[in-house]
Amino acid sequence: MSKDEEAAPAPLPDNAYAEVIGSPIEQSKSPLIHAHWLKELGLAADYRRREVGKDGLHAYLAEKRVDPAWLGCNVTMPVKLEAIRLADEATDRAVTTGAANMLVPRDGKIVAGNSDVGAVMLLLARLHEAGRPMARIHLYGTGGAARAVLVAAASLGHNGIVIHARDVQKAVKLAVQFGLAYAPVPLDTPPQGDGIINATPLGMVGHECLNCDVSGLGENGWVFDMVSAPVETMLLKAAKAKGLGIVDGIDMLVEQAASSFELFFGQPPKRADDEALFARLRS
Incomplete structure (x- = not known):
């Protein structure tokens, strides 16, 4: 043979x-x-x-x-x-x-x-290689997709993450588990940092965009939205209007x-x- x-x-x-x-x-x-x-x-x-x-x-x-x-x-x-x-x-x-x-x-x-973990690692690495800062990342959600982000970020050495959640106590447990540098906050808290990762259904067809404020991100900031329908969510539209880096749900x-x-x-x-x-x- x-x-x-x-x-x-x-x-x-x-x-x-x-x-x-x-x-x-x-x-x-x-x-x-x-x-x-x-x-x-x-x-x-x-x-x-x-x-x-x-x-x-x-x-x-x-x-x-x-x-x-x-x-x-x-x-x-x-x-x-x-x-x-x-x-x-x-x-x-x-x-x-x-x-x-x-x-x-x-x-x-x-x-x-x-396979979500590997995909997030790859996409975050691309952002990093493009010169996007990652000292303070705002993560929306506490479900399976958000957990994949936390595992991926830990593997890449990023612990500067603020979890935004409806259930802040649940988010606190994740913050402790993953040794995050920042305390969690309510879901609708305006972000102040380098990037946003939306790991919730918010912005999906049939779901409102509870937090689409990107004004607190720096000029070299970025937004990674895991929602893929619609492709361009309200959050991504706001990021695009400000000239931020974008990763969409199709990439993921x-x-x-x-x-x-x-x-x-x-x-x-x-x-x-x-x-x-x-x-x-x-x-």
């Missing part, structure tokens, strides 16, 4: 598919991303979306355990925390984050993983999807045509 044959990915099962689950799920752009990469690689597989809430996750997993065509799923709100509880095993990042954004079948078990969605894709389909996506993919996602 040649080296090329030895290195070839394992064949996919008949009718192979992965999917994204959550509620609501209609707005998810994940199927478009994965379909693009599947076509680029010529893989005979599918990627779907399915409405699954907290009450339905247990039944969903029971169904998938006996489906040989199921390659796994991405997990979005509101089941990221529930997903790690119901999985048989979890990766270190999922455990540290306390949330899963993907579930993958492995050797008869369902393993919870978290694509980078976390790339790691998930390789786990689901056995090989990394081709990224050479990502410019066309980003154009479609932002249109």
Whole structure:
């Protein structure tokens, strides 16, 4: 057997598919991303979306355990925390984050993983390399996405984070757990610092933008909004008007999807045509 044959990915099962689950799920752009990469690689597989809430996750997993065509799923709100509880095993990042954004079948078990952490690390590193300051970062939220930010920031050595939360006491526990330099504040407190990361649904279609004030950020400041529908949220519009650096939810969605894709389909996506993919996602 040649080296090329030895290195070839394992064949996919008949009718192979992965999917994204959550509620609501209609707005998810994940199927478009994965379909693009599947076509680029010529893989005979599918990627779907399915409405699954907290009450339905247990039944969903029971169904998938006996489906040989199921390659796994991405997990979005509101089941990221529930997903790690119901999985048989979890990766270190999922455990540290306390949330899963993907579930993958492995050797008869369902393993919870978290590719959000790696995506946030990559995007924060890009901001840093572009000369954006990170001494004081304002993080909106305390859920699974916010926890991924905290794990990523800790890995990069950034602890100058102010958590903005509806439940400040919950945020205090996270601040202590991650050794943050600043005390948490209520969600609508105006930020004063270098950057903002929105890890909440605020600004998403159907959700108000509770805190879109960017006046307290410096001229070299930046905004990273994880919301991907709409692509340009009110928070990002405010940042754009001030000439700040911007990372949008599409950036986040694509980078976390790339790691998930390789786990689901056995090989990394081709990224050479990502410019066309980003154009479609932002249109």
